[in-house]
Amino acid sequence: MEPSPLTQVSRPELFQPKIISLYETLFKEDEEDVELTEGFWQEFFLHRPDSAGLKRILGSISPDEMLHRQAHSQQLFGCAIHRVKQANTPSDEIALETLTVFLDAALTKKYTNPSSDIISVLAGLHDADAVMTDFIATLDTVIRTGRTLSLRRKAVRATLSITAAGFHTALPSYFTHRDLFPSLMKYIQDTDDSTQVLPALYLLGLLTNYNKFEFQNPYRLRLDDFVNDAIIRDMITCFGTACQDLRDAYVAIQDDVPEAWSLGSTLRTIGLGVLAPGSRPTTPTPNPDETKSLFAALPGPEIGVLLSIYDFVNANKVFCFNLASLPAPSKDAPSPFSAYLSMTSYLLQHAHRSSRSALYTYLCLFILQILVEDKELVKRLCSDESKLSVRLCRQRPPFLPQVAGQCAPASVILDLVIDGINHNLRRRLDVDFYILSLGVLLRLLSYLSRTKTRITYHWSELWRTLLSFLRFLTQYESDIKSNYKSTKMIDILVNVLAFALSSGENFLPDPASYDDLFYKLVETGDVLTKFRDTFGLGNSGAMQILVNVSSHYHSLLADGKKGKHFSPEEVSVVIKQGYETLSIDSSEGLDGWEKYREADFKSLLKKIARAAVDDAKALNEER
Numbered sequence: 001m002e003p004s005p006l007t008q009v010s011r012p013e014l015f016q017p018k019i020i021s022l023y024e025t026l027f028k029e030d031e032e033d034v035e036l037t038e039g040f041w042q043e044f045f046l047h048r049p050d051s052a053g054l055k056r057i058l059g060s061i062s063p064d065e066m067l068h069r070q071a072h073s074q075q076l077f078g079c080a081i082h083r084v085k086q087a088n089t090p091s092d093e094i095a096l097e098t099l100t101v102f103l104d105a106a107l108t109k110k111y112t113n114p115s116s117d118i119i120s121v122l123a124g125l126h127d128a129d130a131v132m133t134d135f136i137a138t139l140d141t142v143i144r145t146g147r148t149l150s151l152r153r154k155a156v157r158a159t160l161s162i163t164a165a166g167f168h169t170a171l172p173s174y175f176t177h178r179d180l181f182p183s184l185m186k187y188i189q190d191t192d193d194s195t196q197v198l199p200a201l202y203l204l205g206l207l208t209n210y211n212k213f214e215f216q217n218p219y220r221l222r223l224d225d226f227v228n229d230a231i232i233r234d235m236i237t238c239f240g241t242a243c244q245d246l247r248d249a250y251v252a253i254q255d256d257v258p259e260a261w262s263l264g265s266t267l268r269t270i271g272l273g274v275l276a277p278g279s280r281p282t283t284p285t286p287n288p289d290e291t292k293s294l295f296a297a298l299p300g301p302e303i304g305v306l307l308s309i310y311d312f313v314n315a316n317k318v319f320c321f322n323l324a325s326l327p328a329p330s331k332d333a334p335s336p337f338s339a340y341l342s343m344t345s346y347l348l349q350h351a352h353r354s355s356r357s358a359l360y361t362y363l364c365l366f367i368l369q370i371l372v373e374d375k376e377l378v379k380r381l382c383s384d385e386s387k388l389s390v391r392l393c394r395q396r397p398p399f400l401p402q403v404a405g406q407c408a409p410a411s412v413i414l415d416l417v418i419d420g421i422n423h424n425l426r427r428r429l430d431v432d433f434y435i436l437s438l439g440v441l442l443r444l445l446s447y448l449s450r451t452k453t454r455i456t457y458h459w460s461e462l463w464r465t466l467l468s469f470l471r472f473l474t475q476y477e478s479d480i481k482s483n484y485k486s487t488k489m490i491d492i493l494v495n496v497l498a499f500a501l502s503s504g505e506n507f508l509p510d511p512a513s514y515d516d517l518f519y520k521l522v523e524t525g526d527v528l529t530k531f532r533d534t535f536g537l538g539n540s541g542a543m544q545i546l547v548n549v550s551s552h553y554h555s556l557l558a559d560g561k562k563g564k565h566f567s568p569e570e571v572s573v574v575i576k577q578g579y580e581t582l583s584i585d586s587s588e589g590l591d592g593w594e595k596y597r598e599a600d601f602k603s604l605l606k607k608i609a610r611a612a613v614d615d616a617k618a619l620n621e622e623r
Contacts, residue, residue: 019047045091058105096154107165115169144183164616197238205308209609223315240336243343250346256394301619304612348420365436381409438492446591448507498542499590
């Protein structure tokens with residue numbers, strides 16, 4: 001038999017996708033800048049992108065090498081724009097997906113001169129304005145009128161990618177010259193799945209925060225007068241779903257729903273769970289160190305959408321009303337506002353876990369402050385007609401009493417503040433967090449007192465928390481004093497307590513609740529005097545109210561039973577009798593507060609925007 005003229009080629013040990021070899025050809029180091037052929041690009045945009053492979057190849061290229069190979073990166077950018085404009089399937093989708101990965105990987109490198117170097121990589125300095133203007137216009141057109149929702153979604157993600165990757169450069173300024181707001185709203189309106197609204201809403205937050213303190217940001221102005229109820233409801237529904245997912249991530253680490261009493265639960269409590277009938281399967285509980293690291297990694301990157309919600313709340317009353325009143329999307333789901341309060345509860349309880357977590361906690365408190373400052377909204381929050389059911393975090397003691405059924409949103413907000421105060425006590429205290437928390441509390445109590453509104457609430461827990469916080473500050477005074485903002489925090493704390501003493505009968509439900517406040521103050525004993533002297537509050541009128549009330553009752557107790565201890569019941573009797581001889585100075589000014597001004601928190605908001613930018617990059621990597 002004659003030998004075959006065909007040559008047998010040995011099988012490669014590892015098959016490599018064709019697109020990977022195309023990536024390698026595109027970014028290989030050449031001595032000369034060779035323009036790739038049209039045939040190369042036709043093949044390139046017919047293969048589905050390999051995100052991991054493209055990231056790996058780009059990750060191996062240093063910033064200087066990236067600049068050296070800018071001819072090919074510019075060709076990729078230009079050809080991708082051209083394919084998107086041609087609107088042929090599947091090339092346009094592949095081009096957008098490739099751009100999303102490429103922009104994130106190439107633009108986040110540490111260039112020496114970020115703004116000019118990034119422009120060089122994408123378009124070249126000479127053609128920058130023409131190429132970037134064309135790119136933004138192309139994205140705008142696809143987001144608004146792309147042939148499919150899937151394609152439009154990819155355009156939104158590509159826009160989010162370049163905005164996040166180039167946020168700290170001049171790149172997003174091109175988006176301020178071409179207003180994408182109408183296109184983003186049209187995309188949100190046309191999207192039938194609320195979860196797919198998230199990238200557009202997230203993008204809007206980044207665009208709104210780009211240099212917003214340095215110039216008149218057009219996206220910020222757009223938020224002021226936007227009144228399309230249907231689109232606003234779509235955004236809020238999306239936000240509610242995101243809040244639920246973020247909250248569920250905490251629950252997945254530690255399920256904090258108490259199990260109802262049963263024979264099985266009792267047997268499990270005493271270590272005889274194997275005898276329990278129909279034992280329910282349980283998720284293995286991680287060890288304490290593992291739990292700590294898992295909690296520290298939360299919340300997930302979706303939390304960055306909170307920045308968009310904050311900007312809408314701060315700018316738009318229609319949005320605020322819808323956020324507070326939009327009903328649940330289905331019978332089994334919570335309302336968006338309930339989901340937001342629940343997520344905030346978990347975030348507040350774990351605020352100390354990381355600086356990132358703390359930043360988003362500030363954002364939650366800003367939103368609550370803006371809501372309770374509005375007369376119409378706070379009235380709604382305190383109304384029984386707005387009652388809702390909220391799952392509050394119970395992952396760490398001390399636990400607040402569990403409320404069955406529904407309650408007014410204002411009661412939930414009080415719980416959030418108490419939980420936040422109790423669970424973030426540290427010697428290196430996050431003073432900004434406590435200033436904001438106490439500020440929300442003061443505004444809420446001020447409204448309740450002025451309108452004589454009485455909501456159902458476990459008030460004794462509030463007084464216990466505030467006085468425990470006062471003791472904590474006294475104990476760690478040297479650490480607290482080292483923070484120059486602590487003076488403001490202490491003033492608000494003292495004002496809240498003094499205001500409650502002088503005006504509590506206006507909002508507390510019954511005399512017994514008012515008596516309980518006095519009882520807890522008397523119980524504090526000499527700590528009040530020590531607190532006053534430690535923090536130099538001798539000239540504080542509010543502090544003097546607290547000390548005078550305490551001294552008044554201590555003198556009555558001393559006169560009544562020298563050398564003997566009073567029972568709690570006897571102290572309560574003395575408190576009731578003591579009202580006749582007690583004189584409390586006017587509470588005028590104690591509930592005074594200044595309306596929220598964004599400029600007062602400029603540095604915090606810039607840090608929050610940076611965190612949201614990093615999370616936008618992580619979000620794009622996940623999807």
